[in-house]
Amino acid sequence: MEHVNPDMVDAAQGLWAQIKPIVQNMLLPWRLWQLLAILCVGAVAQLSRNLLAPRLNRWLRGRHGWPKWRLRIGILIQRKLRVILFALLAWALVIIMRNVTWPSRSHLIALAAAISSAWVAIEFLVRLIANKFLRRIIRWGAWVWVTLYFLNLSNPTAKFLDSLAIGLGDFRLSALTVIKAVVITGLLIAAARVLSRLTSASLAKNTDVSPTMRVLIAKIMQAVLLFLAIVVGLAATGIDLTGLTIFSGALGVGLGFGLQKIVSNLMSGVIILLDKSIKPGDVISIGDTFGWIDALGARYVSVVTRDGKEYLIPNEELVTGQVVNWSHTNDFVRLDIEFRASYRDDPHEVSRIAINASMTVKRVLAQRTPVCWVTAFGESGVHYMLRFWISDPQAGLTNVRGQVYLALWDAFRKRGITLPLAQTEIRLLGGAAAGAAMPGEPLATPPGEAGPSAAGSQPLKDA
Incomplete structure (x- = not known):
């Protein structure tokens, strides 16, 4: 026990000191009745969801011509219908209790309504993040933080997580710092992705900029925004970035040797965008692959063929190999x-x-x-x-x-133009049709046909 960190023990005791009154208060008679009311509201929400979800599904399937974003919102409402109904029913019960029955006996019900409403809001907001893994991390992190906030446990939990730390000289890394770095950096990366998509969509509508320059500007902005998101996210959590310079330099040298092909493809992609030799929409032939360029990626080029296959060709092959661009200077x-x-x-x-x-x-x-x-x-x-x-x-x-x-x-x-067919003329020399003869024996002549001494053979034409 002498190796246990005293700060961690104090933080754990402080966290338990906050949790213990909450548990004790929930065991009071009126709190138990509120817990029972919350369970009843959950059961009613589940039954209502079972009745309404199929009807909502059929109604959404009949919405022909709706934009995709509106359909996605409808599908999300259908998936989270249970929590939405629970929040609505819980708030309705709170309003009734505070205006008709017992205003002071609705604290837990209001707390459950607030937490469920926050969960629904988070579910809609995280849909702006395209990456599923990043969206899942931010969703769960936000749910946990919101729950702790409404239970007044955010500060004790933060102190406890901050006590779980390791130290390397002057460098200290705690669990709280890691969580903050992940959450803040994730949010900034998500914002950078949304901003880069909006920029790409705006550039796509600008006809004054060539297609290759649109892709190049979009890729540069995406890289810059992601880099800034990572740097700002780490700096916002209090991590000293100067202490990572030596480590990042050594890591960069190792990655340079191990990722030569990837770096080569990245640089080849930049060269392709700069020299404008290939752009989206061009029709190219490379080897046995013939198709049109659908997208220019950082590492590869997407080529779609006429049979619907999509080939991901590394950028290096397009720079160093022979490529037939059927529409380089013009479409003729x-x-x-x-x-x-x-x-x-x-x-x-x-x-x-x-x-x-x-x-x-x-x-x-x-x-x-x-x-x-x-x-x-x-x-x-x-x-x-x-x-x-x-x-x-x-x-x-x-x-x-x-x-x-x-x-x-x-x-x-x-x-009346004739398309000729190749004709082959076969001449039957004397006795060839009579069958095979033994070596050294003359070929037999079929009855009624002339032998080799005949005036000539009749040509047969095979069409």
Whole structure:
């Protein structure tokens, strides 16, 4: 027992000195009746919730066209309906007792009503925090603090937590300091996130700023706000930040070696934003991945393909690797398709029909007239290449090629243009069809067919 901290013992005794009268007062007859009334109010709130929650759910499902924020508030009310009803019923009972029956016998009921009302208010306020883990920590911390405040136990509890401390030289770290640092820093980080989201939304509406500069400004503001939130939060709790400089320097060196790839991706993201080589909405090809950029992150770029897959490509690969940006300087993309036509058809007529057919497709640009050239005289037909332009590569490339091919098919059938098929000529040399012969034996000649001395073999054409 000699190793027990005397300050901690004094703080624990002071806390118990505050809790003991509260427990004793609750055992008084009129306090027990108030506790019973609180339990009855809770039971009525539970029964009312069971009756109203399904109806509220059906009513919310029928609210078509409502904005998301209003629906989220409705869902939150449905989830916390029990506590809301308890607070309302408790306050109603307090008003009745103070105006009709026994005003002085409603202290505990008013206390329960105040605590439940504070819990409901905290539940609505913490919804402004997007991070679930941070929101959960702040919610529970606020609930505990509010409960202790209404029970007049906040100061004794703070002294007890402050007595739970460790010391390293002149540096002293207590449980109270840690809790304050977590709560204050969490609140500041939440405020910084909300402010950064509002700034990003405001920048997104500003058409005078390029998309890459919008992302860059938003990322810089987010980093600065988070850094300030952490520094201010730690300083507000009384932690001496100068004592952490040596430790943070050593930690920074270790992290620099261990997190080279992450740092490289972060710097590559800054380079991408500065040189404007890639921006949200661009259509790119990297390796076998083809899609449009949905978002630029600090560590990766989100690329969405036509089949709905989302690829998270590290920024370093976009800086050091070969990337095809289909819409870097403009949205115009040229596509080539190849086809063949018969030698019996006039090449000039085939080219003209192909150009006119491609221009019937809506996505093919008319201001950049398609061209069609003869590329080779093949064995089975004349080879052509049709080139046309589109301005919306994010809508897909294979589909527009397919639409042009269908337009060519319809136009060629209407004009009588023949699409030749490759033909293979097979000559049956004497006796080959009679079956396999033994080595050294002549091949047998089927009845009714000429042998090798015949005038010639009949060609067979396989279409």
